[in-house]
Amino acid sequence: MEILGYLLIVAYFIMLWHIFPHGRNSLDIFKLNPVLLPFWWKFIGIGWLAIVFVYSISKHDFNPSTNRFLLTGIYFGLMQIAFSKEKNEDEFSDQIRIKAMYISIISLFIIVGVFSSFGIATPNSLQDIPFQFLMMLFSSLLIVYLIYFYWTKYGFKWNKNEK
Amino acid sequence: MKNSLKIERAIKNLTQDELAKLIGVSRQTINSIETGRYIPSTVLALKISKVFEKPVNEIFALEISD
Numbered sequence: 169m170e171i172l173g174y175l176l177i178v179a180y181f182i183m184l185w186h187i188f189p190h191g192r193n194s195l196d197i198f199k200l201n202p203v204l205l206p207f208w209w210k211f212i213g214i215g216w217l218a219i220v221f222v223y224s225i226s227k228h229d230f231n232p233s234t235n236r237f238l239l240t241g242i243y244f245g246l247m248q249i250a251f252s253k254e255k256n257e258d259e260f261s262d263q264i265r266i267k268a269m270y271i272s273i274i275s276l277f278i279i280v281g282v283f284s285s286f287g288i289a290t291p292n293s294l295q296d297i298p299f300q301f302l303m304m305l306f307s308s309l310l311i312v313y314l315i316y317f318y319w320t321k322y323g324f325k326w327n328k329n330e331k
Numbered sequence: 332m333k334n335s336l337k338i339e340r341a342i343k344n345l346t347q348d349e350l351a352k353l354i355g356v357s358r359q360t361i362n363s364i365e366t367g368r369y370i371p372s373t374v375l376a377l378k379i380s381k382v383f384e385k386p387v388n389e390i391f392a393l394e395i396s397d
Contacts, residue, residue: 256351259372260360321359 169236176244187251202262205252213248220245232300239303246310254321261321268316272309279305334391336365339383354378 189200220241229235254261283297340350347361356375363369371379380387 254357256357258356258360259375260356260363260369263369 172237173240176240179244183247183251202265204257205248207253207255207257210249210252213245213252216248217242217245232304239300239307243303243307243310246307246314250310250314264317264320268313268320271316272313275312276305276309332370332391332397333367333394334364336361336379336390339385339390343383350379350382353382 183205186205187203189202220237223241224230224235224238227235230238232239340347345353347365348358351358351361354375355378360369360371360375364371376387376391380390383390
């Protein structure tokens with residue numbers, strides 16, 4: 169399991185190098201282009217999630233404190249799905265992606281704000297937030313992002329195939 | 332902004348999918364432009380005008396609210 173952890177760290181660095189916006193040696197935001205993983209990478213993410221669930225079902229363990237692979241695996245799988253290109257990547261998907269990310273980041277700020285206020289409203293209730301909670305929070309943000317993205321792209325009732 | 336994309340498509344007898352393939356975008360993009368949910372970039376508008384062989388401002392027009 170430790171080796172898997174190190175492999176994931178390496179994988180994250182490779183992903184960072186791949187998906188971080190590249191610009192021609194410039195920090196100008198208009199020259200930075202988001203670089204995403206190829207479309208087929210999405211299926212690696214889905215397969216990864218399937219492995220995580222099969223592993224957890226086989227161990228009968230869905231408790232993040234005992235099953236360390238659960239949250240790490242879900243997060244890694246969701247990252248790969250979220251940062252893979254669409255089959256037909258165009259300016260429309262670019263714009264939805266940015267807006268979906270914006271919505272999920274806003275949700276993060278609100279959730280963190282609410283929890284920090286809880287710390288004042290009810291002292292001692294949130295003394296130590298475990299790292300697992302943070303993982304759950306970020307995984308749910310990726311889920312919010314993915315739902316918003318795909319719902320906007322495919323889910324609207326008026327977005328049906330038309331002759 | 333309003334557009335006459337649906338009418339132009341009907342004149343050329345093109346489906347959303349065919350038009351999308353001609354200009355290299357997804358069908359959902361064409362659908363969203365037609366329903367007014369999405370305003371295309373100048374580049375995409377010019378590609379659309381090239382397909383329909385009409386100036387951009389004959390396909391896309393400003394509304395009073397714009």
